[in-house]
Amino acid sequence: MNNCTFIIMGATGDLAKRKLIPAIYNLIVKNKINKCAIVGVARSEQKSKALLNLSKPFIKRKEKSVLNKLEKAFHYISIDFNDFSEYKKIVHTLDEVEKKQGLSGNRLFYLATLPEQFDSITKHLSKSNLTKTKGWSRVVYEKPFGNDLKSAKKINKCIQRVFKEDQVYRVDHYLSKEIVENIVFIRFANTVFEPLWNRKYVDNVQIVLSEKLGVEKRGNFYDKTGALRDVVQNHLLQLLALTAMEEPERLSADNIRDEKARILKKVKTKDVLLGQYEQYTKESNVEKNSRTETFAALHLEINNTRWKGVPFFLKTGKKLEKNQVSILIQFKRPKCLLDPCPEATNRLEIRIQPDLGFAIELNAKSPGESKTMPVKMNFCHSCLFAANTPSAYETVLQAVINGDQSRFVRNDEIEYQWKAIDRIKSKKHNVHTYKQGSDGPKALEKFTKQHNMRWNV
Ligand SMILES: NC(=O)c1ccc[n+]([C@@H]2O[C@H](COP(=O)([O-])OP(=O)(O)OC[C@H]3O[C@@H](n4cnc5c(N)ncnc54)[C@H](OP(=O)(O)O)[C@@H]3O)[C@@H](O)[C@H]2O)c1
Incomplete structure (x- = not known):
């Protein structure tokens, strides 16, 4: 069974407290790791x-014996990441705890800190020989991975100088959400969809990530980042790549990532609409005259044989009317043999949040009438499996322990994603104001009309 040492760089932060420590707790409860x-x-x-206590409110179904185990396993060291001389504190602690607990030297370094720290931590981990161990050593980089193509390339170069790519895990935690992994299963474990998954049958694809919340306490970070960099560059483009990729030769990490990278390389931007919610500039730590976008609607195209001419619409925003993350495959209208012709077209909706599942909409006969009506066949993942579904971060850690890189983003994918965002950012776009709790700026109506589509929200 697995055993390892988790080294969390950024242990006093929000991510460690709310997600990583509770995820490790769950792995212990489920016997996924026997010693750590x-x-x-x-x-x-x-x-x-005291630090561990801050995580306790985020641990569900607490068991005293497991909390005791966690307490015994947890050690905290204070250092400045930029000061190489302090890394010897980590060396000593690791030698000591691994020996005492009979661990085999497998080390999982989790960089739960800002990308500005990545270069310095990467160099220092390597120079202090912390990653040279008798077990495996793997290094996990949180998102965001840089803030543009140039900075992402710089981090990738720094990593490549000291680590092999198979030691490197770039997180996009959306890839570890159960239903996102299901995209691959829906497509490749069934024969019914793949023959239709192309420009001949698909009218358009919509990927939506909308949130009711605003920037909350993250004004400082968000104002420098904006919706395009915060969620389009990573989550939305990864969802697009999984939806649009060609069938991989095998479902191995490299085959999947080869196919995703091919799609990301071919993404072309056709139209952009940006927005900012009213009162955004009154949020704390936001510039008073900020034009940072809190909303983006994009029309993208993938320039390959399968998808040429099929619009991929992406939409995201804060302070919108709904919390929703979903992918919609809108199929083309069938040839009309009926009178009246069916109004609805077939749709496959993959729901990622708030409820997990997928549904297919078909046309059936309306009882007692000779016309059609849309009917829905629904798979509700949350209804059946809610209690057993691992959290995304549990899956992230489990995958790193297993050495499975398929849920992590490769260096070339990250760079294509930044290239797409940098291209949009290099052009000047109006930022339209929108009302809080609405579905976006007024200009969205024109965008929708122009593209002859209807949003799935
Ligand atoms: N929070 C989330 O749910 C979430 C979700 C997805 C991605 N992320 C990403 O994950 C990263 C971490 O997020 P977070 O919310 O946990 O950030 P955070 O609360 O600001 O935590 C940053 C951590 O880095 C440490 N740190 C920063 N500079 C340091 C230095 N020079 N030397 C030593 N320690 C240093 C901080 O330590 P001190 O406080 O002790 O100085 C703190 O532990 C960010 O890039 C974020 O975008 C976060």
């Missing part, structure tokens, strides 16, 4: 126990 040590590293002075 957790070494938290950050700048603040903290006591291990």
Whole structure:
């Protein structure tokens, strides 16, 4: 069975507290790891126990014996990531705890900190020989991976100098959501969809990530980032790549990532609409005259034989009327043999949030009438499996322990994603104001009309 040492760089942060520690707890409860040590590293002075206590409210179904195990396994060290001389504290702690707990030297380094720290931590981990161990050593990089193509290339170069690509795990936690993994299963474990999955039968594809929340306490980060960099560059483009990729030779990490990279390379932007919610500039830590976009609607095309001419519409925004993450495959209208012709067309909707599942809409006969009506065949994943569904971060950690890179983004994919965003950012776009709780700026109506489509929200 697996055993390893988790080294969380950024252990006092929000991600470690809310997601990573609870995910490790769940792996212990489910016996996915039998022995582990957790070494938290950050700048603040903290006591291990006090720091661990901050995570407890985020741990569900607490069991006393497992909490005790977690407490025994947890150690905290305070260092400045930029000061190489302090890394010897990590070396000593790891040697000590691995020996004491009889661990085999498998090390999972999780960089739960800002991308500005990635270069420095990468170099120092390597130079201090922390990644040279008798077990495996793998390094996980949180999103965002840089803030444009240039910075992402710089981080990739720094990593490539010291680590092999098979040691490197770039996180996009959307890829570890159960229903997102299901996209591959829907497509390749069934014969009914693949023959239709192309320009001959698909009218358009819509990928939506809308949130009711605003920027909350993240004003400082968000104002420098905006919707395009925060979610389009990563989650939305990865969902697009999974939906549009060709059938991989095998479902191996490299084959899947080869196919996704081919799609990302071919993405062309046809139309862009940006927006900002009213009162955004009154949020704390946001510039008073900020033009940062909190909304984006995009029309993209994939220039290959399968998809040429099929619009891929992406939409995301904050302070919108609904919380929704979904992918819609809208099929073309059938030849009309009936009178009246069916109004609805077939649709496959993959729901990622808030409820998980997928549904296909078909036309059936309306009882007692000679006309059609749309009917829905629904698979509700949340209804059947909610309690057993692992959290995305549990899946992330489990995959790293298993050495499975299929849920992680390769260097070339990241760079194509940034290229697409940099191209949009290099052009000047109006940023339209929109009402909080609406479906976006007024200009969205024109966008929708122009593209002869209807959003699935
Ligand atoms: N929070 C989430 O749910 C979430 C989700 C997805 C992605 N992410 C990404 O994950 C990363 C971390 O997010 P977060 O929300 O946890 O950020 P955060 O709360 O600001 O935490 C940053 C961590 O890095 C440490 N740190 C920063 N500079 C340091 C230095 N020079 N030396 C030592 N420690 C240093 C901080 O330590 P001190 O506080 O002790 O100084 C803190 O532990 C970000 O890139 C974020 O975008 C977060």
